[in-house]
Amino acid sequence: MGTPLRPFTPVSPGEILAEEIEARGWSQSDLAAVLGRPAQAINEIVVGKKAITPETAIALSQAMGTSAEYWLNLEASYRLDLLHARGGPPSGDVERRARLFSKVPLKELIRIGWIQADLSDLDQTEAAVCRFLEISSIEEEAKLPFAARKAEARAPHTPAQMAWVCQVRQVARAMKVQQYTRDGLAAAALNLGRLSTSEGETRRVASVLADLGVRFVVVPPLAGTKIDGATVWLDDESPVVAVSFRYDRLDWFWFTLMHELAHVASGDGRRQPLIDLSLVGADGGSEEVPPIEARANRTAAHWLVPEDAMKTFLRQTRPYFGRDAILRFAARLGVHPAIVVGQLQKRGEVPYTHHRSLLVKVRSAFGGV
Known part of the structure; x- marks a missing residue:
């Protein structure tokens, strides 16, 4: 069916009300008396100067034996007809x-x-x-297929998450790095955690990774994204790891960084950029973790604290993980004690409320982004 024809001159509710008044042998003053309204108010409705409000529609329905919706629909249709008669809204x-x-x-x-x-x-x-x-028309979808652990199963990625990864790619493209090799990254990964021991050493992360052929990008999170990090490839030989500093905490930073590097070493994300949400902290352990993320978690944890060393420490220290024991173990490994605390919390060995004083801030090492 085609579009219904509209009258060239819209018919106002006032015209219909005037017909109803006449059909009853009333005057406008009579209707005003029935409604308990000033006669001028009725006249303004009849001549189209005043709109029928919900209160007036109820009163008319009682006086005329109709419904309030009848009068409100007449009013709404009239206002729409006026817009169409004037050519519609000024633009789209x-x-x-x-x-x-x-x-x-x-x-x-x-x-x-x-x-x-x-x-x-x-x-x-x-x-x-x-x-x-990076689209030619606003009608296109951004060419960023994702495969990531998400807060809600099968939930689509939000425009904010898409925008965050687009910014990561744009920042990364401006960076110059050495040629990437998986063997080079794998050989260096076990020692990267030693850069955690001081702010000065931590500042070297970007240059050390650049020498390994990995672009390291810091992009602040957008509102509501809950993104911790991402693995993106500009092409098959150009990996990018990104962190958001959603939390300004040393253990968060190092686990997120190593998690993304584990994705890079495995070749994850070459075809589908990976974003990771709620990797670290009390909000990150309740949902089921896909195999690709569980593998990256294990690799990241091992690179920071070798599994055999952690098992020995747990066996010798349980059930009381005191501050001195943590400091000695971290010194023996050559990493910041916050990394050990983060591992113990992730394993459920200590509550997230314990040893908070060891979970120092780290954002200042990257210019306070």
Whole structure:
């Protein structure tokens, strides 16, 4: 069926009300007396100067033996007909803005400078969003298929998560690194944790990884993303590991970093960028972990604290993991004690509330991003 024809001149509810008044042999003043309203108010409705409100619709329904919805529908249809008679809304700006906001958290990205745009210029804003997502048209979907452990099974990735990974890729493209080899990364991984012992050593993470052919990117989290880190490949020979500093805690940083490096060493994410949510902390252990993530967890933990050394420490120290014991074990391994505390918490050996003083901050080593 085609679109229903509309009258060229919209019929106002007032015209219909005037007919109803006449059919009853009343005057406008009579109806005003029945409704307990001023006569001027009835006249303004009849001549179209005043809209029928819900309260008036109820009163008319009682006076005329109709329904309140009848009068409200007449009013709504009349207002819509007026818009159509005048050529409709001035533009499709609302629809365009809605499409842009469905692609990315646009206001937040403009505020933090990831996208340079002025919302009053929709052509310019749309072009900026397309450049950011690397698409030729706003009708396209960003070419970022994900495979990741998510907070909700089968939940789609959000525009904010997509935007975060797009920013990671853009930052990484500007970086120069040596040629990547898996053997080189695997050989160096067991010693990377030694960089955790001081802020000065931690600052060397980016340059050490660059020498191994891995781009290291820090991108702050967007609101509501819960992203800890990601593994992205610019091409088959160019891995990127990214962290968000959702938590400013040394154990969080090192486990997240090593988890992503474990993905790189296994070749994960070459075809589907991997993002990791809630890797560390009390919010990260309740959901089922996919095999690819469980493997990366085991590898990261082993690189930081070799499994045989951890088993010996657990056997000799249970059930009381005192501060001195943790400090001695960390010194023997050559890592910061926060890493040991994080491992004990992850294994359920100590509550997340214990040894908080050892869980020092680390963000300042990367410029406080």
